[in-house]
Amino acid sequence: MKMTFRWYGEGNDKIDLPYIKQIPGVEGIVWSLHDMPAGSLWSQGRIDTEKEKIEKAGFHIEVVESVNVHEDIKLGLASRDQYIDNYIETLKRLSKAGVKVVCYNFMPVFDWTRTELYKELEDGSNALFFEQSKINDIEPIELIEKLSKNVDVTMPGWEPERLSKLKETFKLYENFSAEQLWKNLQYFLERIIPTCEEYDIKMGIHPDDPAFPIFGLPRIIINKENILRFLNLVDSPYNGLSLCCGSLGSSNNDIPDIIESVHHRIHFMHIRNVKRFENGDFIESSHRACDGSVDTVKVIKTLHKHNYKGYVRPDHGRHIWGEEKWARPGYGLYDRALGIMYILGVWDSLEPAKAD
Numbered sequence: 381m382k383m384t385f386r387w388y389g390e391g392n393d394k395i396d397l398p399y400i401k402q403i404p405g406v407e408g409i410v411w412s413l414h415d416m417p418a419g420s421l422w423s424q425g426r427i428d429t430e431k432e433k434i435e436k437a438g439f440h441i442e443v444v445e446s447v448n449v450h451e452d453i454k455l456g457l458a459s460r461d462q463y464i465d466n467y468i469e470t471l472k473r474l475s476k477a478g479v480k481v482v483c484y485n486f487m488p489v490f491d492w493t494r495t496e497l498y499k500e501l502e503d504g505s506n507a508l509f510f511e512q513s514k515i516n517d518i519e520p521i522e523l524i525e526k527l528s529k530n531v532d533v534t535m536p537g538w539e540p541e542r543l544s545k546l547k548e549t550f551k552l553y554e555n556f557s558a559e560q561l562w563k564n565l566q567y568f569l570e571r572i573i574p575t576c577e578e579y580d581i582k583m584g585i586h587p588d589d590p591a592f593p594i595f596g597l598p599r600i601i602i603n604k605e606n607i608l609r610f611l612n613l614v615d616s617p618y619n620g621l622s623l624c625c626g627s628l629g630s631s632n633n634d635i636p637d638i639i640e641s642v643h644h645r646i647h648f649m650h651i652r653n654v655k656r657f658e659n660g661d662f663i664e665s666s667h668r669a670c671d672g673s674v675d676t677v678k679v680i681k682t683l684h685k686h687n688y689k690g691y692v693r694p695d696h697g698r699h700i701w702g703e704e705k706w707a708r709p710g711y712g713l714y715d716r717a718l719g720i721m722y723i724l725g726v727w728d729s730l731e732p733a734k735a736d
């Protein structure tokens with residue numbers, strides 16, 4: 381496996397690349413042009429500047445997370461083709477720059493959703509938290525306003541252009557079924573995958589987070605059955621997965637079992653842990669298997685068993701040692717660095733012993 385670390389870019393992430401360089405084993409930066417609205421065409425100049433910056437710091441740029449999918453594509457509106465054309469051209473440009481894997485999601489309206497960003501844990505750290513009862517009686521915009529009060533960065537899925545149209549977007553999703561979403565996903569894949577094959581760029585869909593419907597919106601990349609259905613929509617190795625243990629772990633999924641079935645189509649792994657409670661709430665925990673509901677050791681063992689050669693990154697975790705004062709919610713430096721050491725520790729223990 382190839383270890384990577386997600387970085388939000390200069391001026392948009394308080395963690396500096398030289399600090400990331402000090403984490404053992406990190407070879408690549410997972411990046412994006414975070415200011416590009418979904419559906420826009422990325423300029424080759426911007427891509428190349430980012431590439432230069434990251435490579436100069438000693439990392440590869442082979443994984444992009446995310447190239448966001450325009451809402452009209454998810455909704456299947458007539459205007460979708462122009463956005464798909466832009467998507468295809470962006471993929472070609474990324475491939476020319478050396479990108480190998482693109483992570484994206486197909487969640488209506490929102491990206492990942494939580495009800496609290498800094499829930500205190502017993503050990504004095506804090507973490508992202510999802511409280512089922514809170515989601516049931518709050519309007520989406522109210523939730524975002526409440527959460528963004530103490531956050532001075534734009535969070536994925538909460539981009540101003542998305543939020544300004546939230547009401548209209550929700551209207552478009554009225555009476556919109558999961559089957560329609562499947563159909564629109566298939567249309568999108570049938571259009572982009574031939575380019576991916578030609579330009580050798582692998583697509584990895586990210587599961588829905590949380591992995592169940594919220595605010596009455598359908599969510600489809602949520603369990604093994606649906607993941608298998610997804611892979612058959614276009615049966616090409618280029619149509620693959622960014623398998624996120626935390627997202628799938630937010631509901632009762634057997635992730636090692638999913639990996640057993642689909643390891644050959646996983647291009648990117650997000651290895652992290654969440655602790656699920658009986659009432660449907662969940663909280664991000666340390667990466668350690670015994671701290672959460674995901675058996676991260678078994679996840680790593682299963683990948684190792686199948687000689688997984690794809691990309692991996694740690695994810696979320698807690699905010700520790702006071703870093704919530706400056707780090708992006710869910711994207712601190714310390715717990716993700718500890719997560720990497722845990723993942724590599726388990727992985728290395730499975731490798732042949734060092735010769736004396």
Ligand code: DNO
Nearest residue numbers: 446483484485491492536586
């Ligand atoms: C959450 C992330 C997601 C992910 C997107 C992929 O922390 O894993 O925001 O980047 O869903 O498009």
